[in-house]
Each structure stands twice: as C-alpha cells, then as structure tokens.
Amino acid sequence: MVDMLSQIKTLSGEKASNILIEKILVSYDAFDQLIKYLKEKQWSRIVMVADANTYIAAGRKLEQKIKDNGVSYSVTLLKPDNNGDVLADEYSIVQVLTETPQDADVVLVAGSGTIHDVVRFTCYKMSKPFISIPTAPSVDGFTSMGAPIVIRGFKITYQTKSPIAVFADLDVLQHAPRKMIAAGFGDMMAKFTSLTDWHFGHLAAGEPYSETAARITKEALDTCVANIDTISKADEAGIRVLFEALVKSGLAMLMFEQSHPASGGEHHLSHYWEMEFLKRHKPQVLHGAKVSVSTALLSDIYKTELLPVLSDRARLEKLYTTRDEKENLKRILQHRDKIVALYSNIPDAKVIRDMISKLGGPVYPRDLDIDRGLVAESLQNAHHLRNRFTGLKFLNEIVRMGEHKLAEI
Numbered sequence: 536m537v538d539m540l541s542q543i544k545t546l547s548g549e550k551a552s553n554i555l556i557e558k559i560l561v562s563y564d565a566f567d568q569l570i571k572y573l574k575e576k577q578w579s580r581i582v583m584v585a586d587a588n589t590y591i592a593a594g595r596k597l598e599q600k601i602k603d604n605g606v607s608y609s610v611t612l613l614k615p616d617n618n619g620d621v622l623a624d625e626y627s628i629v630q631v632l633t634e635t636p637q638d639a640d641v642v643l644v645a646g647s648g649t650i651h652d653v654v655r656f657t658c659y660k661m662s663k664p665f666i667s668i669p670t671a672p673s674v675d676g677f678t679s680m681g682a683p684i685v686i687r688g689f690k691i692t693y694q695t696k697s698p699i700a701v702f703a704d705l706d707v708l709q710h711a712p713r714k715m716i717a718a719g720f721g722d723m724m725a726k727f728t729s730l731t732d733w734h735f736g737h738l739a740a741g742e743p744y745s746e747t748a749a750r751i752t753k754e755a756l757d758t759c760v761a762n763i764d765t766i767s768k769a770d771e772a773g774i775r776v777l778f779e780a781l782v783k784s785g786l787a788m789l790m791f792e793q794s795h796p797a798s799g800g801e802h803h804l805s806h807y808w809e810m811e812f813l814k815r816h817k818p819q820v821l822h823g824a825k826v827s828v829s830t831a832l833l834s835d836i837y838k839t840e841l842l843p844v845l846s847d848r849a850r851l852e853k854l855y856t857t858r859d860e861k862e863n864l865k866r867i868l869q870h871r872d873k874i875v876a877l878y879s880n881i882p883d884a885k886v887i888r889d890m891i892s893k894l895g896g897p898v899y900p901r902d903l904d905i906d907r908g909l910v911a912e913s914l915q916n917a918h919h920l921r922n923r924f925t926g927l928k929f930l931n932e933i934v935r936m937g938e939h940k941l942a943e944i
Contacts, residue, residue, distance in 0.1 A: 539559070539779060539782070539783065540554075540556060540558075540559045540786070543751065543783065543786045543787075543790065546747050546751065554697070554786065554789055554790060555696075555697060555699065556678060556697055556698060556699060556700060556701065556786075556789075557699055557700050558572065558700040558701070558702075559678070559700070559701045559703075559782060560700075560701065560702050560703065561701075561703040561704075561705055561708070561775065561778055561779075562703075562704075562705055563704070563705050563706055565668075565702040565703055565704040565705070566596060566597050566600050566702065566704055567600070568702060569597070569600075569643075569666070569668070569700075569702040570600055570601070570604050570606075572666075572700060572702070573606065573641070574604075576640075576641070578640035578641045579606055579607055579640065580607050580608075580636065580638055580639050580640045581601060581606055581607065581608040581609075581639070581640065581641060581642075581643060582608065582609050582610075582611060582634075582635050582636070582639045582641075582642045582643070583597065583598065583601075583608060583609070583610050583611070583642075583643040583644075583645060584610075584611045584613065584631055584642060584643070584644050584645070584646070584650060584653070584654050585610070585611075585612060585613070585644075585645040585646055585650065586612060586613045586615070586621045586646060586650060587612060587615075589645050589646040589647070589650060589670045590610070590612060590645065592645075592670045592671075592707055592710070592711070593645045593668055593670045593704060593707045594610065594645040596704075596707075597643070597645060597668065598610060609634070609636070611630065611631055611634045611635070613627050613630060613631070613650060613653065614626070614627075614630060617816070618816065618817070618818040618819070619818065620818055620819040621649055621650065622649065622685055622813075622819065623649045623650075623652035623653050623656075623682070623683065623684050623685060624684065624685040624686070625684075625685075625686055625687070627653045628653055628656055628657055628684070631653055631654060631657040632657050632660070632661070635657065635661065635663070637661075639663060640663075640664075641663065641664050641665065641666060641699075642654055642657075642658055642663055642664075642665040642666070643665070643666050643668055644665055644666070644667055644668060644698075645668040645670060646668075646669075646670055647669065647670055647671045647673045647674060647715065648673060648674035648676050648677075648822055649822075651667060651674075651676060651677060652676070652682045652683055652684060653682075653684075655680070655682040655695050655696060655697075655698075656682040656684055656693060656695050658695075658696060659682075659693075659695035659696045664698075664699040665696075665698050665699065666698055666699060666700045666701070666702065667698040667700070667701040667702070667703075668701075668702055668703070668704070669701070669703045669707075669708065669778070670707055670708075670711065671708065671711035671712070671715035671716070671718075671719070672708050672711065672715070672716055672719040672774055672777045672778040672781055673711070673715040673716070673718045673719045673722070673821065673822075673823055674718070674719060674722050674781065674822055674823060675719075675722050675723070675780075675781040675782075675784035675785045675788075675797055676785055676788075677698070677701060677781065677782060677785055678697055678698065678701060678782050678785030678786050678789055679697060679785040679786075679788040679789050679794070680694055680695055680696055680697045680788070680789055680792070681693070681694055681695070681788060681793075681794045682694075682695045683806070685809075685810070685813065688810060688813050688814060689810060690806045690809060690810055690920070692794060692921075694792065694793070697789050701782070703778060705771060705774065705775070708774050708778060709769060709770070709771065709774050713769065713894075713895055714821065714824070714895065714896070715821065715823075716766070716769055716774075716777065716894065717823070717824070717827070717891065717894040717895050717896035718821040718822065718823025718824050718827070718896065719777055719778075719781055719823055720759060720763075720766060720777060720823070720827075720890075720891065720894045720896065721823040721824060721826055721827030721830070721891055721894075721896050722781065722784075722797075722822065722823040722826055722827075723755065723756055723759045723777070723780055723781065723784065724756075724759075724826075724827060724830050724887055724890065724891060725797065725798075725799075725801045725802065725826040725827075725829075725830045726752055726753070726755070726756040726784065726796075726797060727756070727830060727834065727881050727882060727887065728799050728800060728801045728830050728833050728834065728837070728881060728926075729795075729796065729797050729798050729799035729800075729801060729802065730749055730752060730753060730756075730796065730799075731799070731837075731877045731878055731880070731881055731926070732799030732800050732923070732925040732926055732927075733749065733795045733796060733799060734749065734877055735874055735877060735878070735924070735925065735926055735929075736795075736923055736924040736925060738866060738867075738870040738873065738874055739863050739866050739867045739870070739874070739924055739929070740863055740866070740924035741866070742795075742923065742924060743791075743793075743795075744795075745790070745791050745796075747790070748787040748788075748790050748791040748795075748796045749787075749796060751783055751784075751786065751787040751790075751796075752783070752784050752787045752796040752797060754783070755779075755780040755781075755783040755784050755787075756780070756784075758776060758779075758780050759776065759777060759780045760890070762776045763890055763893060763894075766894065767893050767894055784796070784797050785797075795923070798921075799923070799925050799926075800829075800833050800917070800918065800925040800926060800927035800928075801826050801829040801830040801832075801833045802826060802829070803917040803918055803920045803921055803925070803927065804825075804829035804832070804833065804913050804914070804917045804927075805822065805825035805826045805829050806917070806920050807912075807913040807916065807917035807920060808820075808825055808829075808903075808905055808909065808913060809822075809825065811909055811912075811913075817904070820903050823896075824896060824897050824903060825903065827891045827896045827897060827898065828897055828898060828899060828900055828902065828903060828905070830887055831884040831887040831888045831891070831898055831899075832884070832900065832910070833926075833927065834881050834882065834883065834884040834887055835883075835884040836914065836927070836930070837878050837881060837926050838878075838881070838883065838884070840930060840934075841878060841926045841929070841930055842875065842878050842879065844930075844934055845867070845871060845874055845875050845878065846875055848868070848871065851864065851867060851868055851871065852868065854933060854934070855868065858933055860932070860933050863924065863929075863933070864933065867929075878926065914927070915931060918931055918932070
C-alpha cells in the first residue's frame with residue numbers, strides 16, 4: 536500500500552501537493568504500527584471517535600493498545616438517532632466538536648464512511664489532523680477530502696481535508712459484516728456510470744477532467760471486476776484487492792480535488808433516496824447498497840432512453856434547433872461518436888446486478904424498500920442535487936424525459 540501511495544503521487548504530477556497523506560498501511564499489525572507512528576509524531580493527546588458497533592469491531596482493541604502505551608486519550612461514541620442510525624449530520628458534528636479538547640493533537644476515526652465524514656468535517660473546522668482506521672471495506676471515501684453532510688435534511692458535499700494516514704487492520708476488515716463488503720464492491724461498481732457521466736460532462740459541457748484520475752479509477756474498477764471471485768470469499772487476498780481499489784478511488788478524488796471520478800448520476804439518485812428516507816423517518820441504508828441499486832437502474836435508463844437519443848443525429852439536430860441549450864448540444868453533436876461509445880460500454884443492468892448478487896448485495900430498489908413512486912421522482916429530480924452535466928441531467932433538462940419504465944423495479 537505504501538508503494539501504491541507513492542505511485543499515485545508520482546502519477547498526479549503537479550497535483551501531488553493535494554495528497555497530504557503520509558502513510559497507508561493494511562496489515563495484521565496495523566494498530567501496533569499506528570502506535571509507533573503516534574510516537575514518531577510525538578502526539579500524546581489523542582481523541583478516538585467511533586460508534587457502538589465500530590468500537591466493538593476495532594475501537595476497544597485500539598483503545599487497549601493506546602492505554603498500554605501510556606498515551607492520554609478520550610473516546611467519543613457517536614449517538615444514534617431514533618432509528619438507531621448514526622448520521623453525518625449537524626448533531627454528530629456538534630457532538631464531536633464539543634467533546635474534542637482544543638489541545639488534542641490528533642483524532643483517530645474508527646469506522647466506515649459516515650463516521651469518517653463527521654470527523655473529516657470537524658477536523659477541518661478545528662484545524663486538526665485525523666487518522667483513518669477503517670472498520671470495513673465499504674466505501675471509497677477513506678482517503679478523499681469530500682464530506683457528504685446532512686444539514687437540515689439536505690445532503691451537501693463539502694470539500695474539507697483528507698486523513699494524514701490510514702491504518703487498516705486486516706483482521707478487522709475480514710470480519711466486517713458481509714453486507715458491508717458487498718457495499719464496498721457496489722461503491723466500486725458505481726464507477727461504470729460515474730466515469731462515463733464525468734467524461735460526458737467534459738465533452739458536452741466543458742467540465743474539468745483529468746485523464747490520470749480517470750485512469751486510476753478505471754484501473755481500480757477493472758481490478759475489482761477481474762477479482763470478483765476472490766473478493767466474494769472475503770479472505771485476505773480478496774479484502775486486500777477490494778480495499779486497495781477503494782483507496783485508489785479515494786486518492787483519485789483527492790488528486791482531482793472533487794468527487795467527479797467516483798460520483799455521477801447514480802450517486803445523485805442515492806443521495807435523493809437518502810434524503811427522502813430522512814424525511815420519512817425511515818432507517819438508513821448503506822451508501823454502497825444504494826449505489827449498487829442506482830448504478831444498475833441508471834445503466835438501464837441510459838441504454839433504453841439516453842443512447843437512442845445520442846445515436847440519432849437527426850433527433851439531436853432537431854433538439855439543437857428547438858432547445859435553448861445550444862452550446863451543449865453543439866458539443867454533443869461534435870463529439871457524438873465518442874459519447875455514444877462511452878455510454879454503450881457501460882455493462883448491461885443484468886451484468887451489474889449479477890456481479891453485485893454474487894457478493895450478496897441488493898440489486899433492485901424494492902430490495903431497499905424504495906417504492907416505484909420514489910424511483911420515478913428521483914429519476915426526474917435527483918440531477919438538481921449537483922451542478923454537473925450528467926446523462927441524467929441531459930435527459931431531464933434537454934430531452935425532457937417522460938415517464939420511465941418501471942416494470943422491473
């Protein structure tokens with residue numbers, strides 16, 4: 536993993552200054568190495584943030600090692616809401632802010648995506664470094680600087696800061712719940728649509744793009760697909776492959792300074808569902824589970840509704856004469872063959888669902904208790920959540936997409 540970090544920094548060139556992570560380690564002695572790292576830094580006032588589950592998974596073991604080494608520390612256990620969910624919201628942020636002493640040297644975050652987002656945001660505001668201790672290979676956000684935070688029921692992604700180091704205990708990762716491993720694999724599958732939407736936004740709307748970040752993310756995705764059998768076993772080799780892919784995806788976002796490489800229309804749908812669940816006071820669903828479902832759904836929408844439009848030059852030219860979005864349509868016509876190839880190369884929804892099913896993950900909205908009405912609503916409105924020109928935005932704002940096929944939802 537250290538070599539991987541050096542490789543990414545080399546590939547990033549002038550963007551290497553964005554990657555302030557000093558060390559990434561995944562091993563069976565990661566916690567011992569973490570203690571050594573803390574001593575090297577001469578950090579003696581430690582705050583550890585976890586929740587009830589991640590404390591059992593990793594926090595308790597780590598706390599004992601900190602205690603054995605005579606380091607001053609405190610533990611903050613994030614409080615769940617009425618559904619038993621810990622959320623990356625204003626309540627969790629305030630809890631960490633109020634329970635973190637001003638003289639703390641560093642914050643250790645033991646958990647998966649949500650807890651990392653809370654700590655990432657608060658440490659950014661407090662100008663303190665934090666160290667990532669992943670408890671499951673469930674998301675690609677461990678090494679990124681983006682923190683999706685729910686404020687008054689609305690999810691906003693803030694660009695904050697990355698961890699200064701990552702110490703992942705391989706035994707902890709291997710013993711993560713299978714649904715969280717499936718969620719991590721699902722978060723990687725989302726790159727099929729996110730990378731395509733990103734490239735489309737660049738070609739059609741001139742949005743910023745990085746060939747290097749795209750290549751790093753695509754290689755991480757391809758590695759997961761090629762090793763699906765190994766990952767499904769959740770043994771040492773499989774967990775290493777998945778975790779390294781997730782880390783690389785996070786580093787690509789960090790290098791680019793935005794989430795574009797790993798977040799397209801499928802993430803916008805996922806965020807829309809999450810906010811609706813909050814409104815309805817329903818228990819939350821793992822991020823990777825939601826994007827597993829939304830990626831397959833969007834593949835179907837793109838194949839059946841987007842590609843027919845992009846493939847029909849006469850229809851695009853008619854849109855050009857009747858719509859106000861002249862510049863975007865002009866660029867789409869100019870790059871039409873390349874754009875058609877991009878969306879054609881997204882695997883069919885069935886292929887994506889078969890891969891996710893192999894890991895035991897959900898594949899249809901109904902598997903997550905998402906009804907047809909919410910699906911239809913999100914397909915027509917989720918593109919408003921981010922100012923990005925995705926295929927979903929093109930369908931809604933230029934093609935004026937009508938009712939979606941909901942037969943298989």
